[in-house]
Amino acid sequence: MKAITANRLRDGEVVFLGEGGRWVESFAEAALFPRAEADDVLAPAKEKAEREQFAVDIYTFEVVEQDGVPVPATMRERIRTAGPTVRLDLGKQSLGKQAA
Template identity: 40%
Template sequence: MAKAPKLNSQPQIVTANHLASGDVVYLSAARSWTREIGEAAIAPNAEAAAPLLAFAEAEAKRNVVVAPYLIPVDASVSPPQPVQFRERIRARGPTTVGPTMVGSTMVGSTMVDSIPAGATAAGWTIRAA
C-alpha cells in the first residue's frame, strides 16, 4: 500500500473559529478573517505558512479568533478544497439544523421537508431508511 503524501508538504491555509460568532474563518492575504475559503491566503507548504500561523496566533491572543491552525488544501481547484474530511465538513458549514427546523432538511441553501429516496444533494446520495 502506498503511503499518503506528507500533509506538511502540501499547500496550506490558516483556519480558526471567530470568537464572537463561532464561525469557521480563514486568514486572507490581507491579514483579515473571511468566512470564504476561496479568499484564504495559500502558502505552498507548512514551512512557508509559518508567518501566517504566527499572525493568527497573535490574533488569538487578542481574542479575535480561537485555536488557529494550518490545514492542507488542494490548490489546483478554485476555491481550494481541504484535503482532510473534517476540514471539508467545516468549509461547507454546519451539518445540523437549528431547533426551529426540526423535521426539515437543508439542500444547498433551500430548506425542504423531505427528499425523495435516491435523490442527490451536494454530491451525497440520499437513501430511504
C-alpha cells in the same frame, strides 16, 4: 499548499486567513501558502488574533487541487468550510458559500 483557519469568538463561525491578514468567512477567499511558509505566517496571525480576542483554535490545514480548484484535503476541513453533511439547508452550503 496550506490555509489557516480559526473559530471566531463572538459567534463561533469558522473563518480563514485571507489576503493582507484579514479574516474571511469563505474558504474561496482564503489565502493559500506554500507548506514551507505556512508556519511563518501562522505564528504572528495566531498571536494577533488571540491578543485581540478575535479567534481561537487557530491552525493550518492542507489544501489540494481538485479539477483545478483548491479544496481542503481532509473531510474534517471540508465540513468546516461548507457546514453540516446531514442537512444541506444548513451551514454555508445553504447560502451558496460552499468551498468548492
